Amino acid sequence: MSADAEVRLARAALTRICEPGSHGLAELVARRGPVDALAALWQDDPPQDIARDVLARRGVQRDTRDRAARDLEGVDALGGRLICPEDDEWPERVDQLAAISTAGDPAMPPVALWLRGPGDLTTLCARSVSLVGSRAATSYGTFVAGEFGHGLADRGWTVVSGGAYGIDGAAHRGAMAADGPTVAILASGVDRPYPLGHHGLFDRIRADGLLVSEWPPGCPPQRLRFLVRNRVIAALSAGTVVVEAAARSGARMTARRAVELNRPLMAVPGSVTSAMSVGTHQLLRSGAVLVTSAAEILDTVGRIGADFAEPPRGPVTARDALGPELSRVVEAVPAREAQPMVEIAAQAGIRVRDAMRALPILVGHGLVEESTTGFRLTTAGRRSAAAGNQPTSLR
Amino acid sequence: MSADAEVRLARAALTRICEPGSHGLAELVARRGPVDALAALWQDDPPQDIARDVLARRGVQRDTRDRAARDLEGVDALGGRLICPEDDEWPERVDQLAAISTAGDPAMPPVALWLRGPGDLTTLCARSVSLVGSRAATSYGTFVAGEFGHGLADRGWTVVSGGAYGIDGAAHRGAMAADGPTVAILASGVDRPYPLGHHGLFDRIRADGLLVSEWPPGCPPQRLRFLVRNRVIAALSAGTVVVEAAARSGARMTARRAVELNRPLMAVPGSVTSAMSVGTHQLLRSGAVLVTSAAEILDTVGRIGADFAEPPRGPVTARDALGPELSRVVEAVPAREAQPMVEIAAQAGIRVRDAMRALPILVGHGLVEESTTGFRLTTAGRRSAAAGNQPTSLR
Numbered sequence: 001m002s003a004d005a006e007v008r009l010a011r012a013a014l015t016r017i018c019e020p021g022s023h024g025l026a027e028l029v030a031r032r033g034p035v036d037a038l039a040a041l042w043q044d045d046p047p048q049d050i051a052r053d054v055l056a057r058r059g060v061q062r063d064t065r066d067r068a069a070r071d072l073e074g075v076d077a078l079g080g081r082l083i084c085p086e087d088d089e090w091p092e093r094v095d096q097l098a099a100i101s102t103a104g105d106p107a108m109p110p111v112a113l114w115l116r117g118p119g120d121l122t123t124l125c126a127r128s129v130s131l132v133g134s135r136a137a138t139s140y141g142t143f144v145a146g147e148f149g150h151g152l153a154d155r156g157w158t159v160v161s162g163g164a165y166g167i168d169g170a171a172h173r174g175a176m177a178a179d180g181p182t183v184a185i186l187a188s189g190v191d192r193p194y195p196l197g198h199h200g201l202f203d204r205i206r207a208d209g210l211l212v213s214e215w216p217p218g219c220p221p222q223r224l225r226f227l228v229r230n231r232v233i234a235a236l237s238a239g240t241v242v243v244e245a246a247a248r249s250g251a252r253m254t255a256r257r258a259v260e261l262n263r264p265l266m267a268v269p270g271s272v273t274s275a276m277s278v279g280t281h282q283l284l285r286s287g288a289v290l291v292t293s294a295a296e297i298l299d300t301v302g303r304i305g306a307d308f309a310e311p312p313r314g315p316v317t318a319r320d321a322l323g324p325e326l327s328r329v330v331e332a333v334p335a336r337e338a339q340p341m342v343e344i345a346a347q348a349g350i351r352v353r354d355a356m357r358a359l360p361i362l363v364g365h366g367l368v369e370e371s372t373t374g375f376r377l378t379t380a381g382r383r384s385a386a387a388g389n390q391p392t393s394l395r
Numbered sequence: 396m397s398a399d400a401e402v403r404l405a406r407a408a409l410t411r412i413c414e415p416g417s418h419g420l421a422e423l424v425a426r427r428g429p430v431d432a433l434a435a436l437w438q439d440d441p442p443q444d445i446a447r448d449v450l451a452r453r454g455v456q457r458d459t460r461d462r463a464a465r466d467l468e469g470v471d472a473l474g475g476r477l478i479c480p481e482d483d484e485w486p487e488r489v490d491q492l493a494a495i496s497t498a499g500d501p502a503m504p505p506v507a508l509w510l511r512g513p514g515d516l517t518t519l520c521a522r523s524v525s526l527v528g529s530r531a532a533t534s535y536g537t538f539v540a541g542e543f544g545h546g547l548a549d550r551g552w553t554v555v556s557g558g559a560y561g562i563d564g565a566a567h568r569g570a571m572a573a574d575g576p577t578v579a580i581l582a583s584g585v586d587r588p589y590p591l592g593h594h595g596l597f598d599r600i601r602a603d604g605l606l607v608s609e610w611p612p613g614c615p616p617q618r619l620r621f622l623v624r625n626r627v628i629a630a631l632s633a634g635t636v637v638v639e640a641a642a643r644s645g646a647r648m649t650a651r652r653a654v655e656l657n658r659p660l661m662a663v664p665g666s667v668t669s670a671m672s673v674g675t676h677q678l679l680r681s682g683a684v685l686v687t688s689a690a691e692i693l694d695t696v697g698r699i700g701a702d703f704a705e706p707p708r709g710p711v712t713a714r715d716a717l718g719p720e721l722s723r724v725v726e727a728v729p730a731r732e733a734q735p736m737v738e739i740a741a742q743a744g745i746r747v748r749d750a751m752r753a754l755p756i757l758v759g760h761g762l763v764e765e766s767t768t769g770f771r772l773t774t775a776g777r778r779s780a781a782a783g784n785q786p787t788s789l790r
Contacts, residue, residue: 284679
């Protein structure tokens with residue numbers, strides 16, 4: 001299955017108009033679909049959390065669809081593509097971000113992802129680990145990152161990282177040294193990966209693996225974007241390893257996301273005299289798993305997260321994070337035979353107008369789908385229900 | 396209160412006749428008192444687990460009391476002394492070893508301790524931390540041990556260690572550099588501390604702190620003695636920190652004892668490339684608390700083990716480890732007014748002959764004391780009962 005051309009065009013345009021993670025955008029897309037949502041952003045009052053972005057861009061851009069078409073052509077010319085939640089290649093894992101995103105901390109899933117490279121994102125990430133850490137890494141940190149990257153690739157696992165200097169670069173290089181594909185999640189367009197000094201590295205990554213970005217071609221990296229991007233690094237892989245991090249480090253944001261997503265968080269010990277291990281030691285003191293080798297990483301990821309398509313325990317399925325009102329509605333949605341909205345409202349014991357508000361949000365979370373005869377649970381929705389109701393055994 | 400001369404002489408002799416930790420000896424002393432126990436060892440069949448030691452020494456030694464008198468005089472001439480469980484200076488903490496000692500793993504409390512130095516053992520150890528680790532330490536390990544030793548002493552805490560090369564020596568030196576007293580637990584006589592190369596260090600330790608040994612003067616260190624000694628290092632302090640340890644290291648025995656005694660076990664992280672941190676990383680992966688500074692050590696010891704004279708939780712009081720039969724008897728022993736054995740047997744619902752067997756063992760564990768009118772709980776026995784019955788709040 002793949003997104004139709006109009007949907008793809010609209011999602012491409014949305015990546016240019018709004019910064020990622022927004023609740024307002026996610027709800028608008030869930031309620032009206034990407035094509036109508038795009039039109040609405042250009043005509044109506046935009047949702048509050050993206051109003052500034054949208055209004056600024058309305059002022060300078062005439063036709064968003066035209067620009068999106070050129071973006072798609074441009075990326076196509078580079079051998080790249082845009083993948084959408086409607087595509088088979090879309091990694092369902094990133095949609096778990098919807099469950100941890102809150103109004104005060106917008107971390108919604110990407111509306112689409114720009115890709116460059118031959119790899120299939122979902123396939124590559126099925127068995128993947130994120131290796132992250134400081135740019136100002138020590139020789140110890142880069143050595144360990146390289147060793148771990150190599151060891152993971154050697155065992156058939158994909159290394160996910162951010163393409164930065166220091167730990168990220170060493171992790172990608174280690175994986176490629178073992179002839180493994182690796183995935184770099186960027187905070188800028190896939191046509192201008194940052195930093196420039198990693199030009200050669202990025203060329204090699206996209207030869208076998210993937211460059212991935214939420215931002216459209218030409219987009220420059222910005223300080224905030226690196227932090228926003230980190231949620232995707234945590235969400236795409238089965239677990240995250242922080243190799244080196246100072247007391248205040250962007251890697252700690254990736255670590256936090258991994259924990260919120262209920263994915264294993266690991267950290268590498270180092271000298272207590274090294275400023276670059278202060279952050280990792282703090283993580284280890286607050287519950288991260290200490291790892292000293294690729295084998296120990298896979299032990300941890302294998303044990304805790306045997307198959308992350310199905311969360312191994314109940315607490316953080318997308319459904320669990322819905323809150324009482326939406327939970328009540330999702331409980332009333334049939335698993336197989338779609339039912340009209342009024343039936344579901346009756347079943348849930350709520351007013352139809354509340355069901356009208358709730359069901360599109362559940363569609364946006366990927367738990368419910370609409371058909372000609374009404375609404376029913378998606379595969380993810382059924383799976384989430386099963387995971388919530390009965391403990392699944394660990395492998 | 397202090398032991399009378401005969402008891403002290405008998406206990407001195409027992410330290411020469413038997414290797415420490417023995418169940419057979421502890422039960423014999425509990426049943427017959429140290430004076431009669433000594434006589435029995437020289438006449439009767441010795442308990443199985445010390446038979447080899449005793450028979451070998453019976454063959455070469457004529458009068459154990461005479462030899463013990465000379466040992467006491469010799470140590471006195473060096474400014475040292477012997478302390479016994481009957482003395483006020485005896486650290487009750489070491490008696491908790493009775494609770495973790497099993498037939499397959501004899502780790503009973505010392506029958507007495509030989510001391511050299513001006514410090515009062517119980518006072519010094521009330522606020523103390525054991526810093527231990529490899530002899531073949533790296534410069535990183537000795538640096539950290541020195542820093543931690545200094546930091547602990549600076550905050551008024553005593554550093555307990557084993558006087559060995561490497562981590563131990565650095566820990567003692569760090570404490571003394573902050574003008575803090577430090578305690579070295581030896582595996583040889585206090586007149587011949589090992590290793591010889593630490594001659595100067597030992598002279599400085601006994602100037603302000605203490606040299607401590609279970610073995611009488613002149614005793615050489617032996618490989619097994621270091622391992623046996625480690626239980627005392629763990630038992631005397633409020634918590635144990637392993638600074639560096641190889642995969643197989645004596646420090647791991649000290650670590651195990653700390654865990655068995657329900658004392659906080661801490662470990663220092665290091666480079667994953669260092670063989671000397673393999674053991675500490677294993678400890679951290681199995682639940683030891685990661686510490687990077689003296690402040691973090693005191694945080695851990697303060698939090699978990701607010702006052703180790705009273706264990707903060709029930710599970711490992713001496714009483715808890717007694718097993719069902721002895722527990723039943725100790726429950727029947729009155730807290731204040733001593734009762735004769737027959738009364739206690741009736742109260743416990745057991746035969747008098749079983750009470751005759753059980754009560755001396757409880758006396759040996761320090762939980763029960765005998766008076767002219769019968770048996771009653773000791774202070775430790777009452778405390779242990781209180782700790783077992785009601786959760787004490789952590790400050």
